Amino acid sequence: MLQLDSAPALLVVDMQNAFCHKQGSFAKMGMQSDPTAIIPQINNLRSAFRAANIPVFFLRTGYNADYSDRRSRSRGDSVEKLQGLLRGSWDAEILEELTPQSDEHVVEKTRNSGFLRTSLESILKERRVNHLVLTGVGTDVCVESTARDAYQLDFAVTTVSDATGTCNEPDHLAALHALRMFGGTASTAEVIEALQKLPDSRNQ
Template identity: 70%
Template sequence: MFQFDSSPALVVVDMQNGFCHKDGSFARLGIQSDPTTIVPRINELLSKFRAAGLPVYFLKTGYKEDYSDRRGRDRQDRLEQLQGLLQGTWDADILDELTPSPGDNVVNKTRNSCFYQTSLENTLRERGVGHLIFTGVGTDVCVETSARDAYQLNFAVTTISDATGTCNESDHLAALHALRNFGGTASTSEVIEALEKLRDSNHV
């Protein structure tokens, strides 16, 4: 039975127009994660975490106008030609269906890992967060990299199997299989059940 190891926080990874919207830069590159099934589950988790007064962190990829902070730059790179994922643009914005609330935290990143040159680790420590619950895209790229790094930083880690996604099912399942060694996985319903038990025990 799933339960929280310590004070949890929900982490929503890269649910941005550029990665997930049909008009986003990745769709124009012929690469897209279909968020149809996971958006409702992420929203359900957001609602439960907010109601319990637990922290929510939105991660998003956003680059400077000249892409000087992007790894492996290439002048012929099509993402740059499309002006994709630039900070402050629609492409870098979180999907409208998942708009952060005023109390949520939004962290910009420029690498697959949410911990690379960001303030996230310090923010989590200051908040007393010990268990990170990962949702979002892509399961095999930014979600997996961030979950692995969180595990190495001694956070308890759980990746939500039905609230994460990537470009195809085989890559999604392979990433979930790998993550069994980095905190493991759980379903949305299992996390919600654990939240309800936590709320009852704390009389939230």
């Protein structure tokens, strides 16, 4: 049975047009993650966390116009050819159905992990967060990378099995299996149930 630590936070990873929208750059490359099933689950979790006055964070991948801040790729790389994930572009924006609210912090990143060359760790420590609940895409890439790093940085970690996704089910399930060693997984319903069992002091 899932038990949340005293100061959890919800983290929504890369739910952007590039990765999830039918007109996004990754769909054009045949690599789209279908968000249909997980958007309602993420929003259910957001509502539950917000109702409990517990912080919600978003990770968003975006690059400079010349891709100078992106990991070196081969010449003719598809993302760059498509001008994908340029910071400030529609492609890099978070899906409309998940538009962050004014009190939901968005952390920009340029690598798979949300902790590499970002302000995420310092922001979480300032808020005294000790347990990260991860949602978003892709389970086997940015979610897994972020979960592993969070675990190594001594955060408790729970990846939400039905609020994460990737390009295909086998890769999603393989990533969830690997993450059993990095904090473990739980369903949306299990997270909400655990949230309701937190001391009232977290809800004030």
